[in-house]
């Protein structure tokens with residue numbers, strides 16, 4: 001019984017036959033998937049997919065690298081999407097300084113505004129941070145009052161010290177494909193120190209396919225590779241770890257307990 005806490009099945013053009021894909025994912029034992037938006041359109045599409053498919057839930061928000069899509073009123077529209085029974089989180093949000101010419105102050109403003117939105121909606125946040133660890137941590141510390149419904153550092157790839165700081169803020173740490181990569185020694189150490197009540201797993205599909213499928217189109221059907229590697233690193237039984245992660249996901253994303261329409 002697996003859960004994939006972060007995937008982007010809302011890339012319409014990347015995954016052909018949706019019914020066949022979901023059947024394949026279910027067949028390997030993946031029971032629930034959180035389908036994550038990166039702008040308004042992708043969030044609205046994820047909401048529609050979640051309404052139509054019993055194994056999908058969704059998150060809605062603006063990724064820091066997609067702010068050029070932002071239009072006046074979009075945060076209100078995202079809030080309206082999240083009123084749906086299967087809208088589990090505000091995400092993904094955060095900071096990404098990877099690309100040249102990023103508008104860091106615009107990213108910070110959008111990040112703060114969405115932390116505030118999550119607090120207002122009483123929903124957890126899904127946080128993306130790339131090449132921006134110091135600023136991400138500073139913003140989270142400064143906005144701690146808005147983290148009262150919790151959050152997760154998705155696809156964590158930072159240091160042990162950074163992970164400890166996020167844990168102190170009450171956040172969960174989620175591992176994706178990179179933890180399975182052969183050169184991931186630093187991340188291996190992080191996977192060993194995250195307390196079992198704060199660990200999550202995800203694929204971040206369609207990106208970052210785990211070993212041994214690296215370089216291929218990733219899907220939530222590959223999430224067992226992440227669980228296997230985490231169990232190995234932590235010296236835990238894979239099935240027990242899967243049960244803990246499943247429980248953690250439901251503790252953080254409380255709306256995962258909602259099924260279908262109300």
Ligand SMILES: [Zn+2]
Pocket residue numbers: 006008036092204
């Ligand atoms: Zn993502």
